[in-house]
Amino acid sequence: ERFTIVESAHVVPERIVTNDELATFMDTSDEWIHSRTGIHQRHIVSNENTSDLATAVADKLLAQADLSADQLDFIVVGTMSPDHLTPSVAQQVQGRIGATNAFAFDLSAACSGFVYTLSMASKLLATNYQRGLVIGAEVLSKLVDWEDRSTAVLFGDGASGVLLQQASTETGLLAESLKTYGNQSEFLTAGRQQNTNHFAGNIVTADPYFHMNGREVYNFATRQVPVVLSQALEKAQLTADDIDVYVLHQANARIIASIAKRFGQSIEKFPINVTDYGNTSAASIGILLDELRTNGVVHQNQKIALAGFGGGLTAGALIIQL
Numbered sequence: 488e489r490f491t492i493v494e495s496a497h498v499v500p501e502r503i504v505t506n507d508e509l510a511t512f513m514d515t516s517d518e519w520i521h522s523r524t525g526i527h528q529r530h531i532v533s534n535e536n537t538s539d540l541a542t543a544v545a546d547k548l549l550a551q552a553d554l555s556a557d558q559l560d561f562i563v564v565g566t567m568s569p570d571h572l573t574p575s576v577a578q579q580v581q582g583r584i585g586a587t588n589a590f591a592f593d594l595s596a597a598c599s600g601f602v603y604t605l606s607m608a609s610k611l612l613a614t615n616y617q618r619g620l621v622i623g624a625e626v627l628s629k630l631v632d633w634e635d636r637s638t639a640v641l642f643g644d645g646a647s648g649v650l651l652q653q654a655s656t657e658t659g660l661l662a663e664s665l666k667t668y669g670n671q672s673e674f675l676t677a678g679r680q681q682n683t684n685h686f687a688g689n690i691v692t693a694d695p696y697f698h699m700n701g702r703e704v705y706n707f708a709t710r711q712v713p714v715v716l717s718q719a720l721e722k723a724q725l726t727a728d729d730i731d732v733y734v735l736h737q738a739n740a741r742i743i744a745s746i747a748k749r750f751g752q753s754i755e756k757f758p759i760n761v762t763d764y765g766n767t768s769a770a771s772i773g774i775l776l777d778e779l780r781t782n783g784v785v786h787q788n789q790k791i792a793l794a795g796f797g798g799g800l801t802a803g804a805l806i807i808q809l
């Protein structure tokens with residue numbers, strides 16, 4: 488489907504937490520974290536929630552495009568860490584920016600959230616909608632058990648987004664592969680809601696925290712990301728060499744290196760910023776994409792591949808002509 492990425496933006500909380508700071512209250516070390524994940528630091532909210540970060544991204548996108556909010560047809564937010572069950576983050580953004588003509592909803596696909604959301608937005612633009620926001624926004628610090636060093640060191644907070652417009656030129660989504668592996672969903676869970684209704688046979692207790700089988704999710708990623716990337720390339724009738732830049736979900740530097748190797752591609756084509764942000768789930772691809780568009784590594788006339796993978800379990804790849 489045709490679309491143009493008119494603008495991109497990202498917002499991260501001011502507060503930086505380094506590995507060394509984590510080591511002051513957790514049995515871990517910069518050496519362990521950096522050697523196993525590539526992460527050196529992450530941004531953690533002080534008093535912002537997910538809707539605040541998402542609204543800040545929306546404000547930036549509109550300002551950069553010199554657009555008023557009432558010119559938007561839709562706002563879709565990929566998030567696994569909303570402020571509430573309802574209203575959704577997208578609906579809170581819609582209200583706060585005054586996008587009176589936009590419908591809005593959240594999409595929950597964990598670390599595939601940006602890719603799933605961008606894909607769904609491209610379908611909206613292929614029908615009768617002209618312009619919309621795709622945002623990835625997460626405050627994962629509310630889901631982290633800060634006494635579980637196996638997960639607490641991995642995640643960060645942040646938000647990112649793109650302003651999409653229907654395109655007249657041959658730019659946009661060339662092909663995609665979105666896959667879900669619900670039979671492996673128990674390997675990464677967070678935010679179980681309680682049920683204490685009067686009639687409930689078994690009471691479901693609340694459990695806000697991440698629980699991850701790291702080995703299973705790591706192996707899933709190294710196996711399934713090549714599957715969705717290969718499928719999308721095949722549908723686009725392209726080879727791995729035809730892609731100028733691979734913008735992958737920033738979960739772990741070693742996983743990205745193994746995927747580059749699997750496709751016989753130089754690591755130069757697989758930029759990594761997990762170092763600075765940790766794993767920001769649905770926000771990660773948008774943060775990296777915005778940095779790459781700002782520094783000129785990503786630009787018009789290129790073919791790029793986006794790939795997300797994680798909770799669900801889910802994986803997804805998009806091949807985009809810029």
Ligand SMILES: O=C(O)C1CCN(c2ccc(-c3cc(CO)ccc3Cl)cn2)CC1
Nearest residue numbers: 523598701702704705708738739796797798
């Ligand atoms: O011992 C080691 O080397 C450990 C082994 C386990 N590791 C993992 C495992 C899984 C993830 C991960 C998480 C999400 C969640 O959104 C999505 C996608 C991925 Cl691939 C990140 N790191 C860290 C280093």
